Amino acid sequence: MFTNLLLKTFIKDNENIRDRKIRQKYGYLGSFVGIVCNIMLSASKFVIGLLVNSIAITADAVNNLSDAASSIIALIGFKITNKPADREHPFGHARIEYISAMIVSFMVILVGFEFFKSSFNRIRNPEVLKFDLIPFSVLVLSIGVKVWLSRFYKKIGSTIGSKTMEAAATDSLSDVITTSVVAFSLLSSLWISFPIDGYIGLLVSAFIIYSGISLTKDTLNPLLGEAPEPEFIAEITEKTMRYEGIIGIHDMIVHNYGPGRCVVSLHAEIPANMDIMKAHDIIDIAEQEISEELSIHMVIHMDPISIDDELVQKTQQQALNVVSELYEGLTIHDFRIVGGDGHKNLIFDLVVPYEYDEKKAKDLSKEVAQAIKTKYPDYNAVIYIDRAYSVLNK
Numbered sequence: 001m002f003t004n005l006l007l008k009t010f011i012k013d014n015e016n017i018r019d020r021k022i023r024q025k026y027g028y029l030g031s032f033v034g035i036v037c038n039i040m041l042s043a044s045k046f047v048i049g050l051l052v053n054s055i056a057i058t059a060d061a062v063n064n065l066s067d068a069a070s071s072i073i074a075l076i077g078f079k080i081t082n083k084p085a086d087r088e089h090p091f092g093h094a095r096i097e098y099i100s101a102m103i104v105s106f107m108v109i110l111v112g113f114e115f116f117k118s119s120f121n122r123i124r125n126p127e128v129l130k131f132d133l134i135p136f137s138v139l140v141l142s143i144g145v146k147v148w149l150s151r152f153y154k155k156i157g158s159t160i161g162s163k164t165m166e167a168a169a170t171d172s173l174s175d176v177i178t179t180s181v182v183a184f185s186l187l188s189s190l191w192i193s194f195p196i197d198g199y200i201g202l203l204v205s206a207f208i209i210y211s212g213i214s215l216t217k218d219t220l221n222p223l224l225g226e227a228p229e230p231e232f233i234a235e236i237t238e239k240t241m242r243y244e245g246i247i248g249i250h251d252m253i254v255h256n257y258g259p260g261r262c263v264v265s266l267h268a269e270i271p272a273n274m275d276i277m278k279a280h281d282i283i284d285i286a287e288q289e290i291s292e293e294l295s296i297h298m299v300i301h302m303d304p305i306s307i308d309d310e311l312v313q314k315t316q317q318q319a320l321n322v323v324s325e326l327y328e329g330l331t332i333h334d335f336r337i338v339g340g341d342g343h344k345n346l347i348f349d350l351v352v353p354y355e356y357d358e359k360k361a362k363d364l365s366k367e368v369a370q371a372i373k374t375k376y377p378d379y380n381a382v383i384y385i386d387r388a389y390s391v392l393n394k
Contacts, residue, residue, distance in 0.1 A: 025079030094258020119201025
């Protein structure tokens with residue numbers, strides 16, 4: 001409820017998330033809230049750590065301070081994200097958001113290692129930990145703040161599709177666990193004199209490092225070129241197929257240049273007997289309308305398909321049957337025939353699974369060509385290898 005109040009108060013028209021300026025305001029709000037909350041938590045824990053002489057609480061304060069720094073980095077990232085495109089960066093600067101998310105991940109890992117070192121030193125040089133109700137209460141309050149902050153980041157991240165906010169949400173959730181462990185070690189000092197906070201600190205530091213590594217992996221994938229979500233592919237497919245004359249699509253490629261900066265290209269199959277000017281007009285309209293609806297840059301290539309030629313249709317089905325018998329799930333497209341009755345060249349693209357390397361793909365195409373030749377001696381298959389860069393199911 002408080003989250004919705006903040007969004008309505010500071011972001012007018014907050015439902016219009018396709019607007020880049022609105023999206024930036026979400027990022028600003030999340031970053032500012034993170035800075036304020038984490039600085040307050042860090043200051044209170046530093047005081048508590050000194051009062052009760054707990055290395056675990058002090059380390060947790062440092063962790064909160066690094067979270068505030070992470071929020072500052074996120075703020076800078078959202079600022080740069082909307083910087084206009086230039087000659088060196090024709091698709092804009094939106095990928096900086098992934099880089100800022102990765103910096104947050106590295107800072108989490110660094111905090112984990114520092115915490116590990118401090119905890120190990122505490123085990124080697126143990127000191128008495130004293131329970132105090134006020135510091136314990138502040139830690140419990142800190143846990144509540146971090147739970148809310150994690151949900152706040154999560155809502156913003158899912159709403160605007162921000163890796164930075166999602167990383168911050170995971171980081172806050174790990175803080176909930178670490179602070180809970182610290183609170184437990186403080187409470188346990190009522191019954192035991194053993195320096196348990198040092199050993200608990202080792203466990204907590206291991207968890208922080210693991211969380212940081214996981215965050216790094218999640219933020220690195222978009223920079224490496226991860227596959228688009230099947231839901232996104234399905235949406236583009238559905239919108240493209242609704243246009244008159246488009247009877248199929250293939251070779252869809254999605255280039256992610258950052259949140260809100262997506263370039264999509266595909267081949268649209270149209271009847272070969274359609275008027276070329278009419279087909280071109282349909283493709284132009286589809287590009288413009290889908291680009292506006294999904295806030296992407298759409299590029300469509302026309303592929304003429306012979307739908308009235310019974311021989312082509314029959315031969316294509318024969319070739320597809322051979323392919324399906326060899327390997328279930330393989331598909332072909334851009335099928336055409338060159339030659340006469342006694343000898344036909346079947347020219348088509350064979351879509352191979354993305355995990356096939358070049359050698360395996362070539363061996364597969366040779367196997368398919370040989371199988372077609374064996375079953376239909378008059379056919380000579382000329383096969384071009386294609387890749388499924390976008391799939392409906394992962």
